[in-house]
Amino acid sequence: MHEMKFELRGITKRFPGVVANDNVNLSVETGEVLALIGENGAGKSTLMNVLYGLYRADEGELLIDGQATQFSSPADAIAAGIGMVHQHFMLVPVMTVAENVVLGVEPTGRFGSLDIDEARRMVREVSDRYHLELDPDAIIEDLSVGVRQRVEIVKVLMRDAKIVVFDEPTAVLTPSEILEFFGIVRSLVEAGRGVIFITHKLKEALEIADRINVLRRGKVVGEALPKNTSEAAIAEMMVGRPVLLVVDKAPATPREAMLTLAGVSVVDPDGRTVVDGASFEVRVGEIVCVAGVQGNGQTELVEAIAGLRRVASGSISLGGKNITGDSPRERHAAGMAHIPEDRQRQGLVTELSITENLVLTRYHDAEFSQGIRMKWDAAAAKSQELVAAYDIRTTDPSQLASTLSGGNQQKVIVARELSRNIRVVVAAQPTRGIDVGSIEYVHAQIVKERDAGRAVLVVSTELDEVMSLADRVLVMYRGKIVADVDPKKVSHMDIGLYMAGSRPAAVVA
Amino acid sequence: MRKHKGLKSAALAIAAFALIASACGSDDATEEVAEEEEVTEETTAPLPGAGTLACMVTDTGGVDDKGFNQISYAGMLQAESELGVTIDLLESASDADYAPNLQSFADKGCNITVTVGFLLGDATKAAAEANAGLSYAIVDYAYDPAIANARGLVFATDQPSFMAGYLSAAMSKTGIVGTYGGINIPPVTIFMEGFRKGVEYYNTQKGATVKLLGWDGKDGTFAGNFDSLDDGKNIAKSQADEGADIIFPVAGPVGLGSAQYALESGGKVRIIGVDVDMSVSNPDAAAVYIASVLKKIDAAVFAAIKDVVEGSGVTDNYVGTLANGGVGVAFTAVPDALKAEVEAIGAGIADGSIKI
Amino acid sequence: MNETLKSLRFTLLAVVAALFVSAFIIVITDIEALGDGNLGKAFGTVGRAYWGLFKGSFGSLRAISNTITGATPLLLAGLAVSAAFKAGLFNIGATGQMLAGAVTGLFVGFAFQLPPIIHVPFALLASAAGGAAFGAIPGVLKARTGAHEVITTIMLNGIASFTVLWLLKTQLFKREGRDDAISKFVEDSAKLPKLFGFMGNRIDLLAHTGFIVGLLATFAFWWLLRKTTLGFEMQATGFNQEAARYAGMRTKSLMVTSMAIAGAFAGLAGGSEVLGLYGYASATVAGDIGFDAIAVALLGRSTPIGTLVSALLFGALQAGGRQMQVDTDVPIDLIIVLRALIVMFIAAPLLVKAMFRMRGEATSFGQTFRGWGG
Known part of the structure; x- marks a missing residue:
């Protein structure tokens, strides 16, 4: 050579x-x-x-x-x-x-x-x-x-x-x-x-x-x-400034259960069971992270919770009310915020403006529309407010969302979902592919939501993120929840073993 | 600056384009050329129609429809070469084009405008009434009452079809002949009816029982269009299956499909052509034609233009008959004796001794 | 630079480029002049042809009337394609929807005796409803079975044209004394008034108030897109169906609604031809308009104003083409070439950029073609 x-x-x-x-x-x-x-x-x-x-x-x-x-x-x-x-x-x-x-x-x-x-x-x-x-x-x-x-x-x-x-x-x-x-x-x-x-x-x-x-x-x-x-x-x-690489948060003070899954299974169009009897609850005031290698059913789990995928068996309830058969819009109304895994494919319509994206899940609220008529003035005002409050870097919210960087696109979704009247936050891969500065910001927002009394469920394949953000860690392997652990009491290595489908020696013993 | 670069080049392109257009051929220059041409023409052959503008508006079939538009245009071309008139043409893409096309020619000052097909009947009438100083002629349509400056050109095609019916009945070996039409409209069924009566006439004259398929005097077989060769093939095949050995398609290009079938049948089925001498116009299948029923639209168009050139006007409707040569029969493969017999019938129709 | 302005300029350049290429076509097909080696004359023909094109489209009141007459159905059918495009659907079925609207409008036009002030809107409404109902079919098929609308709309065009052919021969629709597929005339009270009727009864001014209907429809389309929740939902679905579903929009029923809206526009196109131009219907009443409308929508980038401008452009080409042929013997078929070239230059932005040396300006066509993604 x-x-x-x-x-x-x-x-x-x-x-x-x-x-x-x-x-x-x-x-x-x-x-x-x-x-x-x-x-x-x-x-x-x-x-x-x-x-x-x-x-x-x-x-x-x-x-x-x-x-x-x-x-x-x-x-x-x-x-x-x-x-x-x-x-x-x-x-x-x-x-x-x-x-x-x-x-x-x-x-x-x-x-x-x-x-x-x-x-x-x-x-x-x-x-x-x-x-x-x-x-x-x-x-x-x-x-x-x-x-x-x-x-x-x-x-x-x-x-x-x-x-x-x-x-x-x-x-x-x-x-x-x-x-x-x-x-x-x-x-x-x-x-x-x-x-x-x-x-x-x-x-x-x-x-x-x-x-x-x-x-x-x-x-x-x-x-x-x-x-x-x-x-x-x-x-x-x-x-260009000092960045906080670890999440700064106080210990959680979990209260009552908000989001409850009981034996939820999802079958994909090919007939494979991709989520297999998942049962867990997310309580007010805690961040539960679902760890796992990509492709072990996390995507389908989140979509089932958000109402985008039909549940084959089991039930999902929010604040004690069964929402298993509800449409995505009904779940929004019930107080569910959903930060989707793929922001370009699901979370945003990049060909629409930032303002339009900021009202994408709430344009039908009385605040933004009356009957069939959109109140774009109100939307624009809200958009100005959110752009400022969530530090979305743009000069003009009427520009297309595609003009934003990945991190700022994610901020648009975060702003839209978290600024609604919500009780539970479901965030899938919230920091995937975004820059360090934005990661820090998104993490801080998630912790803020927890401290404001929401139940937070985060799905992530980034083990570092899971370990630093979670108050409780669930590990998903081949559609099943195989572990429910306290991140302070287990090591990276242990979670890694769960993710690979085996059990840490300490637990086996 | 970058922003304007594209615009500037666009402007340049337009400017360059305009330069080319204006520098190389201003209107004056072209007119001069045109005048020069006219002068040379006049010195060599001073024709009566020079200075007369004859225009034609087709129906939606277009000028190369292998049908009446094309035949009409042949009359225009004949007038151009024999009378020296200047000709022009507009094809109609849809019904909506008729009126504007006629209007354009009125604006251009066409001394006579020929329109083709009864679909243009109303539009032609309106144009004639709005432009009293100009003449009009319409193919396959007659005005009743007549319009002073619009001549309808219609054809007694039942007359030659009668001859063809007689001829077919005489030549059929199976004793069964067939006919069919493109669409069930009068200009089509008139052929079929004449043909039917010709067969009937043969039966009464000769005490024969030749049977006709495809038309019973009221209803019959129609392809439903004027352009599907496949339909022509299929209809010919089904009539042949029922025993017909001579078929008379009145369906424009659809008939070419029947001729194709006849060719493939190897002489079992033969065809009577329609409108023009098809043994000439369709040389690939010349062998299958016994005779053709002629509808001399071109001659009628030519005559109308000639009348305008000569100043005699287009007041009356024109009816092409055997008597005035506006319709006829072209014999292709008919025994001499029978040919003479059929020609005698034609003469009888022309002088009124045989009534259809 | 403003996005609209940029795309307008780009379209203009495409038109210029097409005119330029067409000029060469005129020259190389001017066999007589070339045979004489008289290039000047050939180029002169180009000048006269384009002058005729202009004269015949905008040179007089009648020319303008002809332009408007041609543009009216193209505008309404163009909106039908644009509206579907906006919702991510490729509507090839404007022809069928036009025919449906033509027939329903025709029926109301001759079957009722009403004062014009009621009859005209009633007949137009019937056209819109007929088109909407027919347009909704591919929407339902797609929502229920996933059948791609490109396939189903093409098939439905065939069904529509043969159904109309049959209908026009039934006793109900058939014109007295005619055996071909041509309908009765509509009542005078159902006829759309002539646009220039106030100028006296000039029969050469064919333009009718169907154009006003078209302008109102354009405005309605703009209003729908910009001011309504439905328009917002349509666009979100059109750009990103997955995201629309995530946002809680009922994307399947939106497919049906969008196609029905598109069908209503096309139905109005059919209705305005019957009630405004012909006064009757024939099997060919839709002609090629449904297909030309695709080019109109493409050229107009599916925006309301763009569709209006490109329909007027196509109408002008059609009207001017006639004058061009009368003046210069350059056949009207050149207009087809010209239109094809314009669409080609629009679809091949790189080519135009290369021709005019525009660099680094991305022009997006993403949405217009999205319909194929299914």
């Missing part, structure tokens, strides 16, 4: 009204991992698109081994030895691993026929060298997200990338998959390749990177070496 040094010098990229990248310098060499960390909207994606040939910088230059070069398309970048593993995979679900990997660079036999055996051999070879454990004949749609990501990695490696760029690679992975992924990154580096690791997660950057570059508002605001920095220091660089 040849050595290579890839540099960006003085890169500036402007969009109308915004300087997305402002005189950015960075470099990476084969054999090292550079972490590029920054909040959402800091300019990471733009920078990545510049170095992959999707955008052309307004100023500055790209250098390979000191030679100035230009990429006018990703093809140029690939030819120069730059590979990219996107956050959203680009795989054909019905094809095999081998077929996907050679898509576009198909090895051909005589008469131009596809040489699939050659493709298989190539996949096996790359897979073995980097311990990826890929079966060339597996169909993509049967594979887990983590394995699919490895297929993407193989795609990049087969195109001879010397520098591999990973865009938020861990966002879709489970904790154990993240560990495996780090193993792969290390073996890539050992094999003499360079890695650019784009992330907003402090821990991961500290764990895997040789060097960390912090991006804020389009500028590189600092470089750090993991061994002589800390999470807090990097977080401060990212946000």
Whole structure:
């Protein structure tokens, strides 16, 4: 493997009204991992698109081994030895691993026929060298997200990338998959390749990177070496002020039960039982967190509670009233706030304005409409109020919600749901994919709701979040609630074991 | 500045475009060219129709409908080449176009406007009444009472169809002949009725019992359209299955499907063409045609234009008959003796000795 | 820059680009002039053709009347497509809904004897109701069975046209003395007054007050979208059905309501043609309007004002095309090419951007095409 040094010098990229990248310098060499960390909207994606040939910088230059070069398309970048593993995979679900990997660079036999055996051999070879454990004949749609990501990695490696760029690679992975992924990154580096690791997660950057570059508002605001920095220091660089990384809360004082589930089961359209007899209660004044690896029924559990999914058996009651058969709107009226897992798909209509989104679940209230007529003036006034109260960063609430950063979009949902007259808060993955500053804010809001006398249920796959936020932790595994523990009395490790379907030794004994 | 860049280039594009349009061909320049052309034409062949503008409005079928629009247009083209008139054409996309199309031609000063089809009857009448100084002619429609400046062009197609009916009855080997129409409207059924009477006449004259399928004098077989070749094929097949060996389709292009079927039948079924000599207009299937019933719309259109050119006007309705040559029969594969017999019947109809 | 202004400018550029390409088509098809090597004459034809296009669409009161006449059904049917688009549904069924509205309006038009002040609104209402009822069918099918509206609306177009063909031949509808599919005339009291009727009885001014109906419908559509809970729900559902469901909206009944509203607009299109232009109905009363309406909605980006502007543009092209052909022998078919080019340039924004060197200005078309997602 040849050595290579890839540099960006003085890169500036402007969009109308915004300087997305402002005189950015960075470099990476084969054999090292550079972490590029920054909040959402800091300019990471733009920078990545510049170095992959999707955008052309307004100023500055790209250098390979000191030679100035230009990429006018990703093809140029690939030819120069730059590979990219996107956050959203680009795989054909019905094809095999081998077929996907050679898509576009198909090895051909005589008469131009596809040489699939050659493709298989190539996949096996790359897979073995980097311990990826890929079966060339597996169909993509049967594979887990983590394995699919490895297929993407193989795609990049087969195109001879010397520098591999990973865009938020861990966002879709489970904790154990993240560990495996780090193993792969290390073996890539050992094999003499360079890695650019784009992330907003402090821990991961500290764990895997040789060097960390912090991006804020389009500028590189600092470089750090993991061994002589800390999470807090990097977080401060990212946000521009000291950030509270642990949730600051008083001990809970739980009172009466507000949300009660009794033997709730949910069956998916394929007939599989995805939630299996879940029974628990959430009391006023406590935060109950449901931990678990993604895909163990948490999504369906939340949707059943919110009324978006039919309950096959069991009952759900709110404040003593059975709401099992109620519509989502009736549940809203009964005082349920729901912060959904996927804010772009469920929580917001990004093509509508911020104001419209702020009344999405309450436009039918007498405050905002009379009969069929909307009172947009009242909505606009409310919107101004919420934008200020919930620190939503926008100059104009009549702008589309899609113009907001992820964190601010989440604040819109939080503002809308928590500002209603509510008794119980159901929040699914409330901080997924949002920046450090916004995470701090959302956590503080959740604690505030608890202290204001609401019952709070949080579903999260981020173990750190669960441990710091919860007053009580439930662990979900294969549709069942397998543990109900006090986070102060168990370790991360114990919860991790529950999440994997086994029991901590102490409990077994 | 960026904001205006696109606008500026748009403006530039418009400006450049306008420049090209104006610099390369101002109206004056084109007129000069046109005048020059006229001059050369006049010196070589001074025709009586020069200066007369003859225009045509089609119905929704369009000018290349292989039907009466196209045949009418043939009359226009004939007038252009033989009389030297200038011709123009507007096709109607829907019923809503008739009035505006007629209006456009009135504005242009068309000395005569030919409209095609009885669907344009009301619109043509309105235009004629609004533009007393201009002449109109309409194909397949007659005004009663007549309008001074609008001539209806209608055709006694029962006369040649009568001849064709007689001819078919005489030539049928199975003793069964067939006919069918496109849509059950008078301009179609008049053919079928004439054909039926021709068959009847043969039966009484010869004491035969030739049977007719597809029309009983009141109702019969109709494709329901004028364009589905498949329908023509299927109807011909079902009539052949019932024993018919000569079929007379009165359905425009639908009939081409029947001819196709006849061709595939290998001579078992033969066809009487309609409107034009189909052994000429449909050469691919020329072999299946025995004869064709002619409806000489083109001649009637030409005559109307000629009357306007010569200043004799279009006051009366025109009825094409065997007597005036406006309708007729084209014989393709008829034995000479029978041909003479049928021609004699035609003469009898023309002089009134045979009543239909 | 203001979003509306930006898209307006973009549309304008697409029209300019289409005119430009069409000019080349005129030149290269002007065989006579090319044969003579007389390029100047060929370009002159372009100038005269476009002058005719303008003269025939806006050059006189009659031209304006013709433009309005052409635009009226396109506007109402265009609103039918736009309204469905807004709710995330792709309504290919404007033709069928027009026919339904034409028949119900026709029936009220000839079956009752009423004073005009009652008869006209009653007949229009019947048209809207007929269209709405027919439009609701694909909505119900989608809500109940998930059948995609693109398929069902196309099928229902066929059902509508054959049903109308049959109806028009029944004794109830059939015109005395005619055996083809053509209906009785509506009563004079049910006829929409001519738009320029106040100028005396000029028969060449065909424009009728169906255009006023269209303007009112445009306003109603705007009001629905901007001022009502229903419009808000429709848009939320159209953009993101999942989120609408999350927000407690009854997305299935919204599908039916949205399609019924769309159908009502199309029904008015059919009704205004029968009551305003023809005075009777034939099987071809809807023509290609239902399909042209898709282009109108696309061009107008499904907004009320956009639909109005693009319907007027298409109406003008139709009216001007006739004059163009009369003046220059450039066939009216060029209008079809021109319209297709406009739609193509609208659908291919990158092309227009490249042509006019606009960079970095994303223009969103997301919503218009969303209907395919199902």
